[in-house]
Amino acid sequence: MNRSFVVPAADLAAAILALALAVLCWQLGVRNTDFPPTGEVPAYTATRYVAPWLFLATVLVAGAGAAVIDAAVRVVRRA
Numbered sequence: 001m002n003r004s005f006v007v008p009a010a011d012l013a014a015a016i017l018a019l020a021l022a023v024l025c026w027q028l029g030v031r032n033t034d035f036p037p038t039g040e041v042p043a044y045t046a047t048r049y050v051a052p053w054l055f056l057a058t059v060l061v062a063g064a065g066a067a068v069i070d071a072a073v074r075v076v077r078r079a
Contacts (some may be wrong), residue, residue: 004074004078007074008070008071008072008074008075009071011067011068011070011071011074012067013073014063014064014067015063015064015065015067015068015071016064018060018061018063018064018067019060019061019064021060022056022057022058022061022064023057025053025054025056025057025060026053026054026057027047028050028053029049029050029051029052029053029054029056029057030047030048030049030050031047031048031050032045032048032055033046033048042060043078049077055057059077075077
């Protein structure tokens with residue numbers, strides 16, 4: 001296979017992997033805790049956002065975007 005096709009394909013594979021990891025990190029970054037009702041206090045669900053996981057997900061999405069842009073530039077330059 002020609003090298004001019006390998007590098008954009010690797011960029012796209014890296015972008016897909018980064019997006020999959022970003023989804024996983026985002027799910028780890030949002031934590032829900034359920035509190036049962038006690039006495040007159042109703043049940044409550046608290047949502048906690050874990051900043052390092054959300055930041056990593058954001059960085060992975062940005063990296064995936066850069067990889068897709070790089071792949072597109074390499075393909076357009078080749079043509």
